[in-house]
Amino acid sequence: DSTxxxxxxxxxxxxxxxxxxxxxxxxxxxxxxxYDSTILxxxxxxxxxxxxxxxxxxxxxxxxxxxxxxxxxxxGDPLTAIPAxxxxxxxxxxxxxxxxxxxxxxxxxxxxxALQADGRAFASFKDQVVFEKSEVLSQTGGVFxxxxxxxxxxxxxxxxxxxxxxPYHIEPHAARLAPPPSPAPKLPTLKQLxxxxxxxxxxxxxxxxxxxxxxxxxxxxxxxHYKTARDFPAVKGPSxxxxxxxxxxxxxxxxxxxxxxxxxxxxxxxxxxxxLAELIWREFYAMILFHNPHVVGxxxxxxxxxxxxxxxxxxxxxxxxxxxxxTGYPLxxxxxxxLNQTGYMxxxxxxxxxCFLIKDLGIDWRRGEAYFALHLNDFxxxxxxxxxxxxxxxxxxxxxxxxxxxxxxxxxxxxxxxxFIRRYLPQLKHLTDKEIHxxxxxxxxxxxxxxxxxxxxxxxRKRTLERYEVVKKVK
Ligand code: FAD
Numbered sequence: 001d002s003t004x005x006x007x008x009x010x011x012x013x014x015x016x017x018x019x020x021x022x023x024x025x026x027x028x029x030x031x032x033x034x035y036d037s038t039i040l041x042x043x044x045x046x047x048x049x050x051x052x053x054x055x056x057x058x059x060x061x062x063x064x065x066x067x068x069x070x071x072x073x074x075x076g077d078p079l080t081a082i083p084a085x086x087x088x089x090x091x092x093x094x095x096x097x098x099x100x101x102x103x104x105x106x107x108x109x110x111x112x113x114a115l116q117a118d119g120r121a122f123a124s125f126k127d128q129v130v131f132e133k134s135e136v137l138s139q140t141g142g143v144f145x146x147x148x149x150x151x152x153x154x155x156x157x158x159x160x161x162x163x164x165x166x167p168y169h170i171e172p173h174a175a176r177l178a179p180p181p182s183p184a185p186k187l188p189t190l191k192q193l194x195x196x197x198x199x200x201x202x203x204x205x206x207x208x209x210x211x212x213x214x215x216x217x218x219x220x221x222x223x224x225h226y227k228t229a230r231d232f233p234a235v236k237g238p239s240x241x242x243x244x245x246x247x248x249x250x251x252x253x254x255x256x257x258x259x260x261x262x263x264x265x266x267x268x269x270x271x272x273x274x275x276l277a278e279l280i281w282r283e284f285y286a287m288i289l290f291h292n293p294h295v296v297g298x299x300x301x302x303x304x305x306x307x308x309x310x311x312x313x314x315x316x317x318x319x320x321x322x323x324x325x326x327t328g329y330p331l332x333x334x335x336x337x338x339l340n341q342t343g344y345m346x347x348x349x350x351x352x353x354x355c356f357l358i359k360d361l362g363i364d365w366r367r368g369e370a371y372f373a374l375h376l377n378d379f380x381x382x383x384x385x386x387x388x389x390x391x392x393x394x395x396x397x398x399x400x401x402x403x404x405x406x407x408x409x410x411x412x413x414x415x416x417x418x419x420f421i422r423r424y425l426p427q428l429k430h431l432t433d434k435e436i437h438x439x440x441x442x443x444x445x446x447x448x449x450x451x452x453x454x455x456x457x458x459x460x461r462k463r464t465l466e467r468y469e470v471v472k473k474v475k
Pocket of ligand 1: 230238239240241242243245246278279281282283285345346347348350351354372376378379380381383384385386387388391
């Protein structure tokens with residue numbers, strides 16, 4: 001019997017549940033990746049994520065070849081491509097790992113149906129997270145909607161059964177990998193996929209399993225300082241692993257195991273538990289999305305859908321200024337430039353820019369969410385939606401609506417010396433550390449080649465409090 005392993009957001013060949021299981025269950029195992037035209041067709045022709053996937057797929061193929069197998073890569077709609085490939089290879093089953101996004105769930109159900117109609121089995125496994133769906137519940141059996149008790153229950157569950165983070169080895173049965181057919185298949189080039197190279201390589205963003213390993217190795221010696229360092233965008237504080245989490249070039253079990261072991265040996269300082277908590281946030285949002293698919297396009301707390309956002313030409317202009325880093329608030333603009341130029345944005349700045357768009361400009365959070373979705377290398381539906389609904393106060397465990405970040409205070413607090421701002425806005429370089437956070441207060445604007453503020457924060461704040469009144473009324 002033979003199995004086809006369909007790789008999606010799990011681009012690695014170690015500690016991989018579906019691959020491990022296929023090698024256990026059958027004597028011949030093929031591996032495939034489908035460049036999904038239903039996703040790719042909608043993207044601009046230069047996209048850092050496509051470059052990242054392309055490079056990571058090549059590494060998966062190279063690793064599989066080392067083990068005697070290969071990766072079959074196709075371009076098309078998986079709905080037809082997977083059943084067609086399964087028929088071509090005459091496999092008995094298709095295995096993959098769970099995906100929790102509503103569209104992916106629907107896609108997998110349709111693929112499973114098509115395969116089953118053809119007499120083939122379909123199975124999928126938990127791999128992307130340590131705990132999924134309804135595995136972490138409250139004492140009364142309810143789904144959590146507040147993070148801290150979820151985190152505590154998550155940690156307790158791991159403590160009770162550490163085997164959930166044990167590795168799923170590939171090597172023992174690697175001989176069961178089907179050898180490459182002849183003539184040896186070639187992976188499609190970016191050009192064949194209809195894409196041009198982005199600036200990913202220029203940015204030196206490491207790709208594939210080797211890239212993830214390199215970043216994690218670089219981060220581990222810094223993890224003890226994570227608690228404090230993570231909040232300052234000019235400091236190399238976080239791990240920069242989000243893109244690798246997104247595409248599964250790393251194993252979350254391996255990372256959690258490493259950090260838990262480090263803490264058990266008394267290492268990792270104050271930073272390790274805080275970093276672990278961030279990984280739990282990721283699983284929290286995946287769980288929230290799974291149980292509440294209405295958060296795609298709608299507020300987690302439906303009362304917040306009664307809010308009336310700014311619309312029309314003026315709002316469009318404000319939105320464009322935000323996207324194009326012309327708000328006149330240096331920290332906001334520097335953050336948007338970081339996103340536009342690199343596809344990454346520091347977590348503190350994601351909070352600041354999201355809050356600014358929603359609560360200073362009065363723009364619907366869904367417009368910002370969509371902009372991030374297009375530009376973030378690490379775009380993940382669950383985490384992005386969770387982050388935006390946190391900022392708009394419409395989410396589960398969100399910041400209260402009356403908590404409105406002051407973009408100037410945030411700038412003074414988290415980029416006090418203006419180091420991050422100067423990196424992206426060299427025209428403000430010569431301003432003093434005091435002036436740089438709100439140049440219009442101190443300088444003559446004209447010679448700066450930098451716009452004045454598009455809104456005054458204090459006035460915007462008042463408008464936002466009025467706008468959110470409706471939430472109180474609905475309740
Ligand atoms: P680290 O600080 O090293 O954290 C390690 C890992 O933990 C991250 O790689 C990520 O997988 C996870 N993580 C950290 N913080 C969060 C969080 N708040 N929520 C969920 N998971 C988290 N993260 C995404 O991965 N994709 C997104 O599309 C995304 N959109 C966001 C939008 C907004 C408005 C906000 C406020 C946050 C968003 N985040 C998103 C969460 C967070 O900003 C990024 O995960 C983080 O900045 C990535 O950098 P890092 O890998 O260096 O993080």
